[in-house]
Amino acid sequence: MSSRIQDTGDPVSSGELQAFKAKFFKALAHPTRIRILEILVDGSRSVHELQDALKLEQAAVSQQLAVLRNQGIVSAGKEGLTVRYSLRDPLIGELLQIARRIFNNHLVSSGDLLRELQLESNRSR
Numbered sequence: 001m002s003s004r005i006q007d008t009g010d011p012v013s014s015g016e017l018q019a020f021k022a023k024f025f026k027a028l029a030h031p032t033r034i035r036i037l038e039i040l041v042d043g044s045r046s047v048h049e050l051q052d053a054l055k056l057e058q059a060a061v062s063q064q065l066a067v068l069r070n071q072g073i074v075s076a077g078k079e080g081l082t083v084r085y086s087l088r089d090p091l092i093g094e095l096l097q098i099a100r101r102i103f104n105n106h107l108v109s110s111g112d113l114l115r116e117l118q119l120e121s122n123r124s125r
Contacts, residue, residue, distance in 0.1 A: 027071035032056065032064045034096070036085075040074060041093040044086035 028034060032054065039045060039053050050061050065085055068074040075088045087093065 024071060024073070027067055027073055030064065030067070032060070033068055036061070036064055036068065037073070037087065037092055038096060040085060040087050041096065044077075044084040046082045046084050048082075050085070 028037070035054060036050060039050060045053070047058060047061050047065065050065070051058055054061060065074065065076075069076060069085075072088055073092065074085050076083050076085050078084075
């Protein structure tokens with residue numbers, strides 16, 4: 001069974017699709033890039049605005065934006081002399097919300113397990 005990429009209709013093997021997904025998630029796999037996306041959920045920003053929000057140097061912000069742009073996660077558009085970055089797909093915001101819920105569930109489960117271990121440790125004393 002082959003998958004299709006919606007935009008082109010070209011057949012894509014399962015391996016190619018998995019590689020595409022892995023590259024997409026790899027582009028998200030950096031704390032600064034995640035933070036940039038969280039900021040862009042609220043609307044487009046310039047590099048300078050992102051710099052101020054992240055408290056990072058321009059070069060560091062630009063480097064992370066380049067990764068996100070190369071993977072098609074953010075887009076850049078000129079407004080006068082300023083380049084503004086925005087999410088290419090608003091579903092990125094939903095993805096971040098779902099990930100946050102998954103992490104919260106994981107932390108709750110980890111906390112429950114830690115409490116059980118502490119109770120067990122206290123009983124064996």
